[in-house]
Amino acid sequence: MLRHAPMEKKxxxxxxxxxxxxxxxxxxxxxxxxxxxxxxxxLREKLLVVDRSAIYHHFWGRLLQPHFVEPEYNNDxxxxxxxxxxxxxxxxxxxxxxxxxxxDIEDLRQELVEIVEARLDESELVxxxxxxxxxxxxxxxxxxxxxxxxxxxxxxxxxxxxHLSRESIFYHxxxxxxxxxxxxxxxxxxLSGYGDTYEELRSRLSSIDxxxxxxxxxxxxxxxxxxxxxxxxxxx
Amino acid sequence: MSDLLDxxxxxxxxxxxxxxxxLARRLEGLKVVHVNSTRVGGxxxxxxxxxxxxxxALGIEASWEVVTGPPDFYRCTxxxxxxxxxxxxxxxxxxxxxYEETNAEEAEKLRPFLEDADFVFIHDPxxxxxxxxxxxxxxxxxxxxxxxxxxxxxxxxxxxRRFVSSYDASIFSLPDFAQPLPHPQxxxxxxxxxxxxKNMELPEEEVQSVYSRFDLDPHLPLVLQVSRYDRFKDPLxxxxxxxxxxxxxxxxxxxxxxxxxxxxxxxxxxxxVRDAAADDPGIRVLVLPSDAHxxxxxxxxxxxxxMQKSTREGFGLTVSEAMWxxxxxxxxxxxxxxxxVVDHFTGFLVRTPEGAALRIRYLLHRRDKLEAMGRRARExxxxxxxxxxxxxxxxxxxxxxxxxxxxxxxxx
Numbered sequence: 001m002l003r004h005a006p007m008e009k010k011x012x013x014x015x016x017x018x019x020x021x022x023x024x025x026x027x028x029x030x031x032x033x034x035x036x037x038x039x040x041x042x043l044r045e046k047l048l049v050v051d052r053s054a055i056y057h058h059f060w061g062r063l064l065q066p067h068f069v070e071p072e073y074n075n076d077x078x079x080x081x082x083x084x085x086x087x088x089x090x091x092x093x094x095x096x097x098x099x100x101x102x103x104d105i106e107d108l109r110q111e112l113v114e115i116v117e118a119r120l121d122e123s124e125l126v127x128x129x130x131x132x133x134x135x136x137x138x139x140x141x142x143x144x145x146x147x148x149x150x151x152x153x154x155x156x157x158x159x160x161x162x163h164l165s166r167e168s169i170f171y172h173x174x175x176x177x178x179x180x181x182x183x184x185x186x187x188x189x190x191l192s193g194y195g196d197t198y199e200e201l202r203s204r205l206s207s208i209d210x211x212x213x214x215x216x217x218x219x220x221x222x223x224x225x226x227x228x229x230x231x232x233x234x235x236x
Numbered sequence: 237m238s239d240l241l242d243x244x245x246x247x248x249x250x251x252x253x254x255x256x257x258x259l260a261r262r263l264e265g266l267k268v269v270h271v272n273s274t275r276v277g278g279x280x281x282x283x284x285x286x287x288x289x290x291x292x293a294l295g296i297e298a299s300w301e302v303v304t305g306p307p308d309f310y311r312c313t314x315x316x317x318x319x320x321x322x323x324x325x326x327x328x329x330x331x332x333x334x335y336e337e338t339n340a341e342e343a344e345k346l347r348p349f350l351e352d353a354d355f356v357f358i359h360d361p362x363x364x365x366x367x368x369x370x371x372x373x374x375x376x377x378x379x380x381x382x383x384x385x386x387x388x389x390x391x392x393x394x395x396x397r398r399f400v401s402s403y404d405a406s407i408f409s410l411p412d413f414a415q416p417l418p419h420p421q422x423x424x425x426x427x428x429x430x431x432x433x434k435n436m437e438l439p440e441e442e443v444q445s446v447y448s449r450f451d452l453d454p455h456l457p458l459v460l461q462v463s464r465y466d467r468f469k470d471p472l473x474x475x476x477x478x479x480x481x482x483x484x485x486x487x488x489x490x491x492x493x494x495x496x497x498x499x500x501x502x503x504x505x506x507x508x509v510r511d512a513a514a515d516d517p518g519i520r521v522l523v524l525p526s527d528a529h530x531x532x533x534x535x536x537x538x539x540x541x542x543m544q545k546s547t548r549e550g551f552g553l554t555v556s557e558a559m560w561x562x563x564x565x566x567x568x569x570x571x572x573x574x575x576x577v578v579d580h581f582t583g584f585l586v587r588t589p590e591g592a593a594l595r596i597r598y599l600l601h602r603r604d605k606l607e608a609m610g611r612r613a614r615e616x617x618x619x620x621x622x623x624x625x626x627x628x629x630x631x632x633x634x635x636x637x638x639x640x641x642x643x644x645x646x647x648x
Contacts, residue, residue, distance in 0.1 A: 025255060027632040032414030032421040053643045132386070136411035138423065143632040143645045145258040165251040 018193040020150035021186070023160070026171040027143045028064045030057070035137040039128040040085060043077075043135060044116045052105045053139040055112070059099045060174050061140040063215055064167065074211040075099075076135075077112060084129035090119045100177055100210075142175060154191060154198060158230040162223040166215035173218055174210060187222075201229050240293045247430045248624040256624065259631035260294035262647055266354040267297045267375070268634075271346070273313065273362035275302055276526040277494060278464065279426060279553040280359050280382055283623070286429040290627050301346050303363045305338035310500050316361040319392035320385045321468055321548040326392040336365055343369035355634055358403070365399045376404040376637045382426065383550045384571035386412040405637055409551050409572050420641060422633045425575055426551045427626035428560060428617070433529035435560055442530070443537045450490065450520055450535075457487045457600050460539035462532055462557075465493045465505040468548045470568065475512050475519060477545065477592035482518060485597045492522040492535055536561050540606070541599055545592055549573050556621040559583070559613035564606055566595045576621065582613040 033054055037043045047055075058076035073079045073095040082091035093115050102108040120126070129135070147168075151160060164172075172186040180189045188205045191198040204225050210218055245253040268291060272280050284300050291298035312335040315327035327335070343350075343366050350356055350366070354375040358364055360382055367377055379400050385393070385408070393415070400406065405420045414421045428435055447454040459478055463469040471491050478489040491509060493502075506523065513519040524531055536542060542558035544567040551572030555565050559576065565583035567573035577583040584595040599606045639645045 025258070027255060027259065027628055029629060029632050029636060030411075030423040032408065032411050032423055034414060034416045034421065036411075132412070134412070136414070138411055139643075141632075141636050141641075141643060141645065143259065143635055143647060145255065145647050147254075147258070165255070167255070 018190070020152050021157075021190045023147045023149040023151060023164075023168065024171050025145045025147050025165055025168045026175065027145070027167060028061055028170070029141040029143065030061065030065070030138050031141060033137040033139055036134040037137075038131070038134050039126050040081075040087070040090075040116060040120055040123070041126045044113060044120065046137060047109060047113050047116065050137050051139050052109075053141075054137045055105050055109050056178065057138050057140040059108070060170075061138070063174065064170055080129070080133075080135045084133035084135065085127040087119065087127050090115070090127075093119070100183060103183065105178070142171070144171065154194065154201075155230040157187065158223075158226040161219065161226050164219060166219070169215045169219045169222070173222065201225070204229070240289060243431060244290070244624055248618075248622050252624045252628065255628055256290075256294060256631065259628065259635060259647065260291075260296060262638075263631060263634055264295035265297060266634075267352065268299075268355045268357070269349050269353045270298070270300045270357045270359065271303060271350070271363045271366065272300075272359035273303050273310075275300075279551065282429070282432070282434070282553065283426055283626070284359075286432060286623055287627060287630070290623065291630075294631075299349065301349055303338070303342040303346070303366070305342070306334065307500065308334040309338040309362075313360075313362045314500055316392060316396065317383060318468075319389035320361070320383050320396075322387045322389065324389050326389060326395070332395070339363065339365035340369060342366065355637075357630075361396055364396060367399060367402055376634075378633075378637075379403040379406040381406060381408050381413065381550075384410075384413060384548045385415060386410075386571065388415075405633065407633070410575060412571075413550075420637075422629070422636075424626065424629045424633070425572065425621065426553060427621050427623040428553055428556045429623045430560060430618075434533050435557055436533070438530065438533055438537060443534045446531070446534045446538045449531075450522060452490070452520065453488055456518075457485075457540040458490065458538055459487050459541050459543060459596060460490045460492065460535055460558075461543040461545065462492045462536065462554045463544065463546070463552075465502045465509060467501075467505055468546055469493075470545045470547050471505070471509045472512050473547075473589045473592070474543050474545050475509070476589035477543070477596065478519070480589060480593035481596040481600075485600050487540075487596065487600065488518045488520070490520045490522060490535060490539075492524055492532060494524045494526050494528065532557075533561075536563065539563060541566060541596060543592065544568065544573055545586065545589075546570060546573060552576065556617045559610075560617045560621075562610035562614045564599060564609035564613055566592050566599075576617070578612075578616065582609055582616050 033051060035046050035050055037046050062076055073082060073091050078091045078094035081087045081094055097111050099108050176186040177183045185205060188202045191202050208221055241253050270284050274281050288298045288300045308331055312327040312331035319326045350370060352374045356375060356377045357380050359380045364379060401417055403419060406417055407422045407424050408414045409425050411423055461474045509521055513521050536558050542563045542565050544552050544555045544565060546552060546568040547570060549571035555567055555573055555576045558565050559582060565577050567577045567583060567585055569585035569587050577585055579585045586592045586595060636645055
């Protein structure tokens with residue numbers, strides 16, 4: 001149960017010009033790039049040239065991959081640095097890279113390369129992984145589906161969001177950040193069409209840290225925020 | 237046919253089935269043919285038995301064809317299988333010739349089905365050489381590799397690569413298996429069918445009946461490994477592990493397997509297993525017919541612990557089967573088992589009989605842990621390894637191949 005301070009609602013502004021929110025779903029396909037690295041120097045070299053969508057996949061695509069435990073580190077590079085190279089300091093630094101702050105995937109690539117280079121400079125030996133623990137670069141292909149559902153008014157989100165699939169949450173809350181101006185989620189982008197009526201709500205949405213949450217967790221957090229805002233926290 | 241989809245919605249969820257319908261809308265009426273080398277036995281046949289009807293239920297014109305050949309054809313393809321999984325020996329020139337001749341003959345037989353198909357899924361190396369006989373093919377051809385090819389015997393991979401590289405795409409179960417190839421390589425793990433006789437819920441009496449049927453002691457913990465008699469499944473390692481564990485913790489072991497019609501080595505391995513078990517009253521070596529799905533289901537449900545101590549494994553459907561029944565799995569730290577067994581959460585990954593023995597003893601002494609792992613195992617399979625997810629990924633990659641290699645594909 002989420003507990004937020006009560007939020008102030010303003011009267012909705014005239015919204016004739018705001019298009020309904022098109023609810024979509026998606027299916028994420030993983031593709032091997034054929035690029036694998038066995039040590040930290042190779043990681044640096046391949047990070048410089050690997051496909052953009054591979055960088056994306058290792059930050060976000062993992063949310064739709066089979067996993068069970070709460071991730072100790074929040075991107076695949078950091079996880080590999082710890083699990084395969086036993087480089088805790090590197091894992092910690094890599095895990096603090098925030099892709100949401102980067103306006104372009106190339107900035108993200110550069111940030112990663114710099115962190116790896118810094119670690120290589122500090123190390124006397126190049127850290128190696130065991131043969132069966134190579135890092136395999138994977139890229140994603142997102143197939144986007146139109147559910148046919150249109151959300152006419154923002155308050156409908158309180159009813160609809162709790163029933164969205166994990167993939168739908170991924171598409172609107174994660175994938176949106178590489179499609180929308182300002183790298184925001186789709187809900188915030190849509191609500192901004194109503195001027196500052198939902199500014200407080202958008203602020204709540206932007207405060208969610210999607211890093212350590214599963215998609216189910218994110219759905220619950222989003223549901224709680226919409227319910228709180230539109231229904232004063234009442235269930236259903 | 238939509239009744240079939242409705243029945244899956246009850247297990248996999250309405251959302252998953254809704255995804256399937258949306259994806260399939262763009263693929264309705266397309267002709268999709270799957271080709272492998274056996275209708276019974278082994279994981280590929282089991283998957284196709286339900287994958288094809290499900291595709292049909294979604295309005296896709298799906299069918300399943302099988303290539304067959306003389307005994308030397310299967311000797312050759314078994315040689316491929318062993319070599320791709322790392323054994324440093326390959327089929328002789330004479331066997332390779334039989335392989336190519338068989339594929340040429342089968343190509344003529346299958347021409348009416350494959351030439352104008354929109355998608356052809358060729359499963360594993362047995363029918364891989366068909367492609368070269370279809371220069372006028374209309375559709376996209378996809379090579380689906382179910383084998384652990386993480387460290388193949390290079391001369392054999394080099395030989396097969398000649399055939400495989402001409403495909404429009406390939407599918408591997410894990411990124412570790414992908415190879416340098418000049419086309420997109422999709423990563424799709426296999427799956428189990430929760431509604432098949434192998435995995436459906438069973439009445440408790442039927443589960444308990446395995447004790448009398450197979451002369452087992454209902455008061456002793458039951459450790460089970462279900463798999464073909466194949467050296468890569470390490471049945472001798474399982475026997476060794478159970479004998480070690482039994483020195484301190486009483487238990488009984490059942491090894492249950494059958495043969496696939498395309499595996500000529502099964503008899504020899506079975507004999508090795510029988511020799512190792514000798515007349516040990518605590519070990520049962522069962523040879524079950526390929527349609528003994530309910531029996532396997534009942535054995536898995538009766539078991540306390542399920543093992544899959546393979547030394548190489550493409551995926552290991554028996555792992556997900558056992559996990560779906562709420563059993564923790566002690567598996568070899570290899571291939572697709574690593575994707576299913578999350579070490580210490582849904583079971584244990586081991587590298588030696590000693591490691592397996594240690595985990596058997598631990599789980600039998602810590603029933604609370606055993607049950608908690610079993611619950612997590614079922615949940616994990618439900619989310620990741622049911623056939624509906626597998627089908628969704630096949631439909632998605634088909635759409636991807638129709639649309640072109642883009643990062644984002646919009647389906648109206």
